[in-house]
Amino acid sequence: MLPAIAQNASDGKVLMLAYMNELAWDRTVETGKAHYWSRSRQKLWLKGEESGHVQMVREIYVDCDLDTILLKVEQVGGAACHTGYESCFYRRYRNGQLEVAGEPVFDPKEVYKK
Numbered sequence: 001m002l003p004a005i006a007q008n009a010s011d012g013k014v015l016m017l018a019y020m021n022e023l024a025w026d027r028t029v030e031t032g033k034a035h036y037w038s039r040s041r042q043k044l045w046l047k048g049e050e051s052g053h054v055q056m057v058r059e060i061y062v063d064c065d066l067d068t069i070l071l072k073v074e075q076v077g078g079a080a081c082h083t084g085y086e087s088c089f090y091r092r093y094r095n096g097q098l099e100v101a102g103e104p105v106f107d108p109k110e111v112y113k114k
Contacts, residue, residue, distance in 0.1 A: 002069055006034060006047075006080060009058040009072040015080035016088040018047075020069055032057050034071055051111045053077035079105035082112070 004020040007013065018036035020028070023044055027035040034055035038045040048054030055073035062069055081088040084104035092101040 001037060001039075002067055004034075004036060004069040004071060006055055006071045006073050006075075009074055013087055014089055015055075015073070015075060015086070018045075025069075028057060028071070029060075034073055047080075048076065051077065051079075051082070051106075053079055053106075053111075055080070077106070082108060084108045084111075 001019050001021045004018050004024075006015040006018070008015055019039060020035070021037040024035045024037045027044065027046075034047045034057055036045050036047060037043075046054070054076045055071065056076060057071050057073055059072040060069065061072070075086070079086050081090065083090075084106045085102060086105055087102075090100060090102050091098045
């Protein structure tokens with residue numbers, strides 16, 4: 001299991017961090033869509049399988065130690081984060097506090113109907 005960083009291929013913005021095992025790697029390479037291993041659910045996960053906000057993989061890189069994966073993706077739907085933000089990294093630390101940077105792209109209550 002390796003950490004996998006998803007980065008917007010067009011502007012370089014880091015969208016999210018997830019994990020890939022061999023099955024997720026194989027399915028990603030085979031389909032061109034980002035698949036991850038859900039550690040909490042213990043199952044293969046196609047990013048966007050519920051929301052429709054899939055990640056189309058444009059390039060795959062691995063780091064020098066071969067222990068981290070970087071996916072350069074086209075984020076369909078404009079948001080990678082299940083909370084509705086473009087990036088999972090939407091909180092910025094400033095002056096001893098966390099502040100929200102940016103606006104949500106979608107309402108998760110509408111998308112996930114939960």
